[in-house]
Structures are given as C-alpha cells and as structure tokens.
Amino acid sequence: MARASVVGTGMTDFGVYTKPIAELFADAALPAIDDAGIANDEIDAFYFGNVLGGATTNETHLAPQVASYIGLTPETSVQRYEDACATGSLALKHGVRAVETGDHDVVLVGGAEQCTPKGTGIETSEMTRIFGSGAHKQYEQAPGMTTASVFALHTQRHMHEYGTTEKHLAEVAVKNHYHGSMNSRAQFSEEKTVEEVLDSPIIASPFRLLDCCPFSDGASAVVIVSEDAAESYGVDPIDITGISHQANPVPVADQPNPPSTDMVRRAAQNVYEQADIGPNDVDVAEIHDCFTGAEILALEALGLFEDGQAGPATTEGRTRLDGEMPINPSGGLKAKGHPIGATGTAQIVELTEQLKGESGDRQVEDAKQAIAHNVGGMTATAVVTAMEARA
Amino acid sequence: MSKEFTREDVNDEQSTEALAEMDRLTHEKWEAALEDGSLVGLECEECEYVTATPNAACVHCGDRSVSPVRLPKQGSVYSKTTIEVAPEAQGSGYQIALVDVGDARVLGRITDGERVDIDDEVELSGPYEYDDDLAPLFEPI
Ligand SMILES: CC(C)(COP(=O)(O)OP(=O)(O)OC[C@H]1O[C@@H](n2cnc3c(N)ncnc32)[C@H](O)[C@@H]1OP(=O)(O)O)[C@@H](O)C(=O)NCCC(=O)NCCS
Numbered sequence: 001m002a003r004a005s006v007v008g009t010g011m012t013d014f015g016v017y018t019k020p021i022a023e024l025f026a027d028a029a030l031p032a033i034d035d036a037g038i039a040n041d042e043i044d045a046f047y048f049g050n051v052l053g054g055a056t057t058n059e060t061h062l063a064p065q066v067a068s069y070i071g072l073t074p075e076t077s078v079q080r081y082e083d084a085c086a087t088g089s090l091a092l093k094h095g096v097r098a099v100e101t102g103d104h105d106v107v108l109v110g111g112a113e114q115c116t117p118k119g120t121g122i123e124t125s126e127m128t129r130i131f132g133s134g135a136h137k138q139y140e141q142a143p144g145m146t147t148a149s150v151f152a153l154h155t156q157r158h159m160h161e162y163g164t165t166e167k168h169l170a171e172v173a174v175k176n177h178y179h180g181s182m183n184s185r186a187q188f189s190e191e192k193t194v195e196e197v198l199d200s201p202i203i204a205s206p207f208r209l210l211d212c213c214p215f216s217d218g219a220s221a222v223v224i225v226s227e228d229a230a231e232s233y234g235v236d237p238i239d240i241t242g243i244s245h246q247a248n249p250v251p252v253a254d255q256p257n258p259p260s261t262d263m264v265r266r267a268a269q270n271v272y273e274q275a276d277i278g279p280n281d282v283d284v285a286e287i288h289d290c291f292t293g294a295e296i297l298a299l300e301a302l303g304l305f306e307d308g309q310a311g312p313a314t315t316e317g318r319t320r321l322d323g324e325m326p327i328n329p330s331g332g333l334k335a336k337g338h339p340i341g342a343t344g345t346a347q348i349v350e351l352t353e354q355l356k357g358e359s360g361d362r363q364v365e366d367a368k369q370a371i372a373h374n375v376g377g378m379t380a381t382a383v384v385t386a387m388e389a390r391a
Numbered sequence: 392m393s394k395e396f397t398r399e400d401v402n403d404e405q406s407t408e409a410l411a412e413m414d415r416l417t418h419e420k421w422e423a424a425l426e427d428g429s430l431v432g433l434e435c436e437e438c439e440y441v442t443a444t445p446n447a448a449c450v451h452c453g454d455r456s457v458s459p460v461r462l463p464k465q466g467s468v469y470s471k472t473t474i475e476v477a478p479e480a481q482g483s484g485y486q487i488a489l490v491d492v493g494d495a496r497v498l499g500r501i502t503d504g505e506r507v508d509i510d511d512e513v514e515l516s517g518p519y520e521y522d523d524d525l526a527p528l529f530e531p532i
C-alpha cells in the first residue's frame with residue numbers, strides 16, 4: 001500500500017544564484033508541474049520548504065509569495081515548513097499525509113534556499129554563524145558549536161569506538177564526487193582523490209574542506225497525488241511507501257550514545273515497517289552526507305551496514321554505483337550541493353528518476369526499492385522515506 | 392515549600408538541601424552557578440536520568456519531578472573536535488568537547504591553546520562568555 005505517489009519532478013542545477021527566490025523556485029516547480037501533465041488550477045495545496053530566508057535575505061512569509069509567482073490560484077492552500085536541513089522532507093511528510101487522508105488531491109511540495117556567500121553577499125564566517133542558528137543558543141552555540149563540529153563530535157567518537165579512519169572518511173568524499181561527476185545538476189563536477197581530500201584544510205577535525213558539503217543555492221519540487229489517482233496522470237508514478245519523522249534530544253549532550261543518531265534508527269525501523277521491507281531490500285539510497293562522517297553514521301543507523309562496518313565497506317567500494325549498495329548516486333550533498341530547504345525534495349527527485357530508470361550514466365541497475373535519509377539541525381531530527389517502482 | 396535559590400546556596404558545598412528545594416532550575420540560576428565555579432544539573436526522580444542543563448521536565452522520560460543536583464567539577468572527555476571555521480566572534484583553532492561529569496554529559500569549551508583527547512581528564516576552569524551567554528570552560532588536568 002502506497003501512502004502517496006510522485007507524478008512529477010523538477011529541480012534546478014545546484015550552485016550560485018542571485019535571482020529572487022520565487023524565480024529560483026519557479027525553475028524547479030514549473031518543470032515538475034509540466035512533468036505531471038497538470039494545470040496549475042488542479043493543484044490543491046502547496047507545501048514549501050525554506051530555512052534561512054529570514055536571516056539571509058530578510059524574507060520569511062514565503063509560501064504565498066512563491067505561490068503567486070508560479071501562478072497557483074488563490075484558492076490553493078499554501079504553507080511554509082522549517083526543520084533545518086530536513087525541511088524539504090518535513091514538507092513532504094505533510095504533503096503525503098494530505099493526499100493519504102484525502103484532504104487534498106494534488107499537492108506541490110518543494111523547497112528553495114540561497115546560502116552561498118557569493119549569492120547572498122554574506123561571508124563564510126557570518127554564514128557559519130547563521131547556519132549555527134539551528135543549534136541551542138545557550139548550550140550549543142555559546143561554547144562554539146557549528147554544523148560541522150556537531151557531526152565531528154559524533155564522528156570522532158565513532159572513530160574511537162570502531163576504528164573508523166580519516167581515510168575511510170575521505171573515501172566517502174571521493175565516491176560522492178565520482179557520482180557527482182555524472183550529474184549535470186551537481187555543484188561540483190570534478191572528481192577528487194583521497195590525497196586531495198586529506199590535503200585539504202581542516203574545517204572541524206576530523207573534517208577537512210573536502211569532507212564538507214558546500215554552501216549552495218538551488219530549488220527542487222515534486223507533485224504528489226494519491227496512489228489510486230496516480231494512474232490517471234499518464235506518467236509512470238513512483239510510490240512513497242513510507243515516511244517517518246523522528247526527533248532526538250537537544251542539546252546534543254543529552255542524546256543517547258551520540259554516534260548512534262538514535263532518531264534515524266527509530267525512523268528507519270518505522271519506515272521499513274510501513275513499507276514492509278527490510279534494509280536488505282533497498283536497492284539505492286540518497287543519504288544526508290552533509291559531512292563524510294554523517295554518511296558513515298547513516299549507513300549504520302539505517303541498518304544498511306553493521307555498526308562499525310560502514311567505513312571499511314566504503315573503502316571496499318561497496319557503496320559505489322557498481323557496488324552492492326549504491327549510496328548517493330546523485331553525488332549527495334557533498335558533490336551535488338546542499339541548498340538546505342531544497343535538499344529533501346531533491347533526494348526524492350533523484351530517487352524518482354532512479355526508480356524510473358532515467359538516470360543515464362549514474363543509473364543503478366534494476367532499482368526497485370529506494371530510501372531517502374534527511375537529517376535536521378544538530379542531529380536533532382531526521383526524516384526517512386521509502387519509495388518503490390510499480391511492477 | 393520551595394525557596395528562592397541564591398548564589399550563596401550554590402557556593403555553599405553543604406547546602407544540598409537548599410539545592411533540592413530550589414524552584415525550577417532556570418538558565419539564569421544555572422549561569423549564576425557557573426559564574427561561581429559550579430555546574431548544576433537536574434536529576435529525574437522517576438527515571439534517575441541526570442542532565443547537565445536546565446529543562447522544565449526530564450528530557451529522558453518527560454516527568455516533571457526533576458531536582459537540581461551539583462555536578463562534579465572534574466570529568467572525562469567523551470568526544471572533542473578542533474574548530475577552524477566558526478562565527479568570527481568565536482575565533483578559530485579552538486576545541487569544544489562533550490564532557491562526562493558524573494552521571495551527566497555537558498558540551499564545553501576547552502581553554503584556548505589547550506588540546507584534549509577522548510578519555511582525557513578535564514576540570515571546570517570557569518565560565519566562557521559568548522554573545523552574553525556563559526558556557527562551561529574546561530582545562531586538562
Ligand atoms: C566548508 C565551508 C566552510 C567552506 O566555506 P566556503 O565559503 O564555501 O569556502 P570558499 O568559498 O572559501 O571555498 C574555497 C574553495 O573550495 C571550494 N569549495 C568550497 N566548499 C567546498 C566543498 N564543500 N567541497 C569541495 N569544494 C569546496 C570552493 O569552490 C572554492 O574553490 P575556488 O577557490 O576554486 O572557487 C562551507 O562550505 C561549509 O560550511 N560547508 C558546510 C555547510 C553546512 O554546514 N551545511 C549544513 C550541514 S547539515
């Protein structure tokens with residue numbers, strides 16, 4: 001039983017944009033609407049994700065503004081969501097519920113974000129401060145925690161407990177840059193070597209520049225409808241068979257066994273139950289690799305590899321496109337880019353194309369079952385989504 | 392009856408009773424304690440979880456019967472990272488660490504110029520101030 005079906009997708013290239021955010025979002029939304037073969041007045045609701053507009057461009061009430069620009073009728077129910085880097089997936093969760101319950105028939109879900117220093121005119125250290133707004137002001141920001149450093153704390157402990165090495169981490173970056181080199185929408189198109197990663201400057205140890213996702217601008221969108229209605233759209237629908245959103249305590253000091261990312265474990269278990277699959281059934285996954293260590297933690301929390309095994313598995317090539325468990329064929333956040341409010345639905349765009357067999361050079365063979373993993377804030381929330389191709 | 396919690400209470404090592412009877416542990420009281428060289432946390436009467444920072448209820452089980460407890464000033468490093476890219480006012484090349492203090496864990500700043508590793512013993516060396524907030528500062532023993 002599907003909870004909802006994807007009938008249209010669109011996304012911009014990820015990179016640097018200075019245009020107004022509504023124009024940026026239109027470049028993802030209009031192609032998604034066209035892909036679904038629907039007219040604007042058929043869209044009942046619009047679930048929009050944006051995180052930093054208030055801090056970067058002094059824009060907050062974006063849903064009606066963006067809806068107006070892309071020509072949604074005033075009768076459309078519009079809303080904006082925020083869940084730090086899991087924003088797009090949170091919007092998706094609500095869209096799925098709306099079509100599942102019959103509240104709405106056709107829902108446009110998407111996100112747009114502008115956070116490059118070049119696109120916003122905000123320099124790196126100030127953007128780092130703004131990204132830190134997802135952290136607890138008194139008990140995380142005050143001592144000096146940043147987005148990179150929270151994943152660094154988890155990863156350092158993981159290295160201590162399991163023997164994960166900086167080279168394992170570098171292999172994640174090399175693999176995702178390799179995948180990204182086949183994705184014309186990716187921010188970075190060049191392949192990187194382990195040596196290049198290990199020679200790049202430290203951002204928050206053990207992470208170096210090339211262990212980090214970049215600051216990115218971009219947008220993504222999907223059109224979802226109920227499972228039953230999907231056939232009538234004349235396109236190959238891809239089913240969303242499960243979606244689960246779970247939280248972890250804040251501040252990070254109160255999270256149980258930090259490197260476990262416990263909220264991901266709960267979300268994964270919940271999603272596997274909803275979709276009636278297990279980790280062994282997954283053919284391809286888009287993972288929230290904001291930092292290389294985050295991919296290692298995720299592979300284990302999702303049950304795709306045993307605890308402590310994700311580093312060696314990466315080095316052995318098991319997560320490459322031609323490996324047994326291809327991870328981040330899009331290039332991931334690392335190479336494709338991470339315009340934070342747009343990332344969740346961008347993962348869905350990639351997986352929809354993978355499950356339709358439309359991914360060209362980076363197509364995962366015979367992909368039938370997929371999962372997306374999107375983490376928000378200082379490992380404080382996660383959304384895991386399961387998707388399936390129709391037989 | 393709970394009584395007003397004062398700075399003297401935190402300073403007075405004997406005043407465990409005063410701590411136990413204090414009103415909800417607010418950030419202001421937590422900071423006042425820190426300023427006077429003391430870390431105060433909360434222990435849950437229901438599940439015994441101990442946290443190192445204020446909450447209105449237990450972060451583990453949700454029960455509201457949480458009582459202030461004084462945490463040890465010495466602890467051991469659970470994890471650490473050295474940060475090079477940070478908000479300008481934080482500087483760069485500093486360490487933060489998750490420090491196990493008794494039954495609780497707290498995120499702290501490491502004294503400038505010092506380097507700690509996992510399992511190293513550290514001691515509270517005062518408050519660190521950023522943007523009008525105080526955070527625990529630790530130094531290696
Ligand atoms: C790592 C980081 C601090 C670099 O800052 P920045 O302002 O992008 O750095 P610069 O613009 O000085 O980049 C220096 C060079 O490295 C390249 N580069 C920047 N980030 C890169 C990355 N993540 N991967 C590969 N190359 C990168 C740039 O293209 C630039 O190359 P150029 O000089 O040839 O143009 C920043 O990208 C960052 O904080 N990333 C993490 C974002 C984040 O936390 N997201 C949320 C996670 S949940």
Ligand SMILES: [Zn+2]
Pocket residue numbers: 435436437438439440449450451452453454
């Ligand atoms: Zn409790």
